[in-house]
Amino acid sequence: MARKPLPLGHWGKFRTYPYHTNEKGKVDTYRSLTNFRDFDGRTRQVGAYGSTKTAAENNLLEKVTERRDAGGGSKLTGADKFAKAADLWLRKFRQMVKDEKRSPGSLDTYRRHLDRTVLPALGDVRLGEMTTPLIDKVVGAIRDEVGQSTARSCRSIISGVLGLAVRYGAIRTNPVRDVERIEGQAKRRPRALTEAERNGWFALIRSDDQAVRAELPDLTTFMLATGVRIGESLGLLWSQVDLDTGEIEITHQIIRVSSDGLIRIRTKSRAGERVLLAPSWCLSMLRTRAAAGMRLDQPVFADTRGGFRDPSNVSRDLRKARAPIGGKARQELSAALKKARREADLTQPEVTRRLKWKGSRISLIERARLKVSQADAVSLLDLYKVRGQARTELLRLAADAVDGGEADAFSWLTSHVFRKTTATMLDDAGQSARQIADQLGHARPSMTQDVYMGRKAKNPGAATALEGAFSDD
Structure with a gap:
C-alpha cells in the first residue's frame, strides 16, 4: 500500500547526523535533513547545519517554516492561540476601514467585544482545539450573562477569526458553522407617531427649557421632514443646504469611536448618499437658523462652540425630554x-x-x-x-x-421613531416603497416596508379588487 503523501507545506521527520569533525576528531558540525512537500506538489529534501544536534534541528525548523510561509502557506497553525488569530483578523479589519470598506464604528464595537468578552473566554485556546461544542458553550454563556445582542456580535467575531484561520490553513473547517444560532425576540410592529402624538410631542418639548436649549424642536422638525438618521442630521453642513431650492445633500454621518472621539464618515451605504427636498415648513426653520448666523463649513446643528454634536448626548437630551x-x-x-x-x-x-x-x-x-x-x-x-x-x-x-x-406618554419614543413616522406619512400619501426607501437611504424597499412603515392593512385595495368575485348568495 502506497505511503500517504505529506500535506502541502508540511515536512516529515527530522534526521540529524554528524557532518564534520575537528582535528581532534570531535564533531563540530551537525546536519539535519527532512522531506518538505512544496506547493507545486513535489517533495524535496531540505537541510540545515548547526554546531550541535539541537542547533541543527532548530535551524532546519526555522528554514522549513520560512519556506512554508514564503510558498503561500499559513501565517497561522493549529498550535497558535486564538488570540494571535484574532489580532491578525483585527489588523485586516482595520485595513478595510482605512480602505473605506468597513465602518470605524464596527471596528470599535468588535474591538470592544473582543477585549471584554471573547478573548477572556477563548484567547488562550489553540486553534486546533476549537470545537463546535466549546464555542457553543461560550456563546451560550455570553447570551445568558450579557445578552442576546452581545452574544450575536461575539458569535460573528469568533466566526470571522476562525474563517481567517481556515483560509490560512490552520484548521480545516470553521466550527462556528454548526453553533446554535441565537434567535432574537420577535420584532415589534413598527410604531409611528400619530398626528395627535406629534402635536403632543412638540407641545411637550417647546415647553421644556432643557429641550429648547438642546434644540430638540428644530432637530425633531428636521428629522420628521427628511427621515434622516440622527447621525446624518448632525453630520449635515450648511454648504450642503440650498436655502433657495430646498435641496439637502446627505453624504456623511457623525459617530463616536473610543480611540478617535467624534468623527464624520460616509453614510452607512451608497444608498444613504442622497439629495432630498425639504418641505416648506422645514425650510422655514432652516432659514430662521441661518439668519441667526452661520458659516458654510459649520454643522447645521452645531454645539455651543460651532463644532459637531455627539449623537449620544443628543439621545440623552431626547430621553430627558420624553420623561x-x-x-x-x-x-x-x-x-x-x-x-x-x-x-x-x-x-x-x-x-x-x-x-x-x-x-x-x-x-x-x-x-x-x-x-x-x-x-x-x-x-x-x-x-x-x-x-x-x-x-x-x-x-x-x-x-x-x-x-x-x-x-x-412618550416613554417608548426614540430618535428612530421619527424615521418611521416619516415613512408612514409618505406611505399614507401614496408614495411607493421604492420612493420611501430612497428618501430614507435604504437599498432594499423590503426593509422599508417591514421595519419602517407603521401601517395596518398591507393591501388596502384588495377588498375592492375582490368585491365582484362572488355574488351576494
Missing part, C-alpha cells in the same frame, strides 16, 4: 429611594450592575423621570435591605406613583 419630572408622589418616591441607596452605601453604577439594568435607568428613577413598577420597587428595596415600616411606606409610595401621566 419630564413626574408628580408629587413620584418625586417623594425618588427622593426616598435615593436616600435608601446612599444609606446602603451603593453607587448608581453598582445598582445598575447588580440588577442588570440599563445605565441611565436608576438615574432617571432618582430624578422622578421614570415610572417605578412594584416589581422594580421590590428589587431596589431588597438590594438596599430596607425592612419594616420603612419598606411598607416606600411600597405605598410606589403604588401611589405608578399611575401613568405626562411623564410616561
